[in-house]
Amino acid sequence: MRQRATETTGKSKISTLPSINDIPLELLSEILALLDAKTLLLCSSICNLWHETIKHSPELQLTIELWADGMVRGDSSVLKSAEALRALDARRRAWQNLEWTSKTVVEIESLTTCRAYELVGGMFAEQLRQQGPDFLAISLPRVVGDPENARVTHGIESLEDFRDFMIDPTQDLIVRLYMPVGQSAYLECRTISSEDLHPLAACPVLTFSLTRDPTNMLSIQIVDNMIGVFFPRPYGLSIFNWRTGITIMETQERGDLDLVADFHLLSSSSYILVHSFGGNFEGRQFDDGQIDIFSFNPDCSNSQALVTTLVLPELIPTAFVALVIIHTAPFCAKPITGIPFSKSNNRRIYAILILYNNRVWCRLIVHHRFFEKCILDRAQEKIAATVIPWDEWGPQNTRMLPGENIWIRHVDGERLAVAGSNRNSVQILDFGIIPRRAPVTDDTPHSAGFATELHLEPSGLSDVKRVFLNVVTTSLPYRSTTRVLDEGDEEHDSFLIDQDRIIGLKESHHRMTVYTF
Incomplete structure (x- = not known):
């Protein structure tokens, strides 16, 4: 006192x-x-x-x-x-040690034959090709709050011109894409629970122009009130505020943007575009590839503005970026019902798969907080869009690792799941560690076939096949954990992941094994 x-x-x-x-x-x-x-x-x-x-x-x-x-x-x-x-x-100990609590085998249509699928908020949904319902939504088993096994919540009978979909169970929202022949494409905003037009949508049917059939090369994203629909090569992007019915932007087949390889909504007011085969900024050409960060007003049309251009690692003259694919977790607008905690939408990574020279895959990991910082810095300093060379942002804020062509949803929050080297194991890369809290050793006894390793120091990507002009050194910390699957488990060649589960798949099989934590 x-x-x-x-x-x-x-x-x-x-x-x-x-x-x-x-x-x-x-x-x-x-x-x-x-x-x-x-x-x-x-x-x-x-x-x-x-x-x-x-x-x-x-x-x-x-x-x-x-x-x-x-x-x-x-x-x-x-x-x-x-x-x-x-x-x-x-839960933390279970994920660190890859000690799942239960295993459940769920019958599905193979992901190689179904039209589309999504894994969001504990719900697995599929758009089917086989006879029967055109769409199935399956609630997956939980440990905390709901120990029941996976169960089919409902199916939808065949829908004409239904081509793709996205869901956000926390908003009871499914967005369906329809592409009738000779007519404008459109999105329908409906409830998952009743299939009715969503009551919160001022205009539940959103129409946009489409001059070609994109086959399977498209993506739909939901972030809060925003819906983004992206078509690569030639480039097309439409963003809507589904609650108000406002078209935020619509760009179709502009020649100067045909090199946009992928798109992702960062938030309800920002997004990124990744360019392959080089790109340009104010007349300057970047043949190494680039990431453009844009912001926009969620209540106003045509308000998008370029914030920052991030240049990717410099290549030798004969090298080029052939393809880029962005992987990140789906966005849930609200905490998941019936469980005590959910993953924060701001604690996520973007695993950017880059194909160089049509033969070398690399995986570039960028945390959401870095993109967010770029937007905040520009807003606070009120400066014009800037170009940031790789050496000024990449080494400190990313981790680049060897990659492979993975198209399934294998990223959730700050974790990434891939098949182990022997195809009978799963490897989790966790970029959410806090170095000062990360244990150097773990005295917990582990089963055979378990290995974990902290990566807190910078690492250089070996350029065996001559792509990069210089050694690419990156330093985003992470933990790598590998576990051989239990004896008797089916071998899996790929894995899905969400905040409470790892899901093992074999491309040709019509079932998946759900490992629940």
Whole structure:
């Protein structure tokens, strides 16, 4: 308690000033609960009282540990704070050790024969080619909150001209793409639960021009109120605000943009375009490939503005970028119903697969926070769009690794799942680690065939086949964990992943094995 001396009629008198530490501990805890995790960690070092208050409060500890795992609080009715804290710790250990709790085999149509599929928010949905329903949505098994096995929630009978779809179960939203012959293409916004036109959509049918059949070369994305539809080669991009019905932008087959290889919505007000075969910025040519970051007003048409151009690693004169594919997790507008915590949309990576010279695949990992920083920096400094050479952004903010042609949804949050070298194992690359919190060793006993390794130092990508002008050195930290599958498990040649599951697949088989954590 602080004191001060005052003089009254020539005498010294001691008076006291109130301190925040004088308030009841219950009220102090309520005040601290208003803070974010990083601020709580700073507050815990201010004094013993605050340290002990934060240390012994399940609610405050849960806030810190959720942040450390890149999660946000979900349905608080499922588990109280103390129980959720224990469940979160168990989940963290299970993922670190690849110790799944259950295995379930689910019958599906093979992903090589189905028209389209999505894995979002614990729901697996397929657009089928076989006889029967044209569309199936399957709720996958959970451990926390819902231990039931996978179950088909509903199917939709054959729909004429139905070509593709995207879902966000947290908004009860399915967006269907229809491409009738000789007519404009259009999107329908419906509910997953009842198949009715979505009640929150001011204009549930969104029409756009399309002068060609894109076969399977298209993608649909949902981010909050935004829907993006992308067609590569020739380039076409339409973005809609599905709640208001506003067309944010529509670009079709512009010759100067035919080299756009892929697109992704970063948020409800920004997106990226990746160029192959080089690109240009204000008349300057970049033959090494580039990533363009754009921002836009979600309530206004034709408001897009280029924020930053990020140049990819410099190539030798005879090398070129042949293809680029962006992989990242689907965006969920709300926490997933019925579970105590969900992955934060801001804690995600973009795994950018790049094919050089039609024969060399590389995987470039970029964290969402870097793209977000580029947008914030430009907004705060109010500067024009800039070009950033690779050496000024790539080595510090990315990790480039050897890659392979993977088209399935194998990225979730900050994790990436790939088949191990012997095709009977799964490898998880986790880019969500906090180096100062990452354990150097783990005393937990592991089964045979388990291996884990921290990568905290920069690494150089060996250029055996002569693509890059210089050695590409990158440094984004990550943990690599590999586990051989259990004896008797079917061999898998690819894996899907979401926040609670790894899903093993064999391309020719009509089933998948769901490993639930």
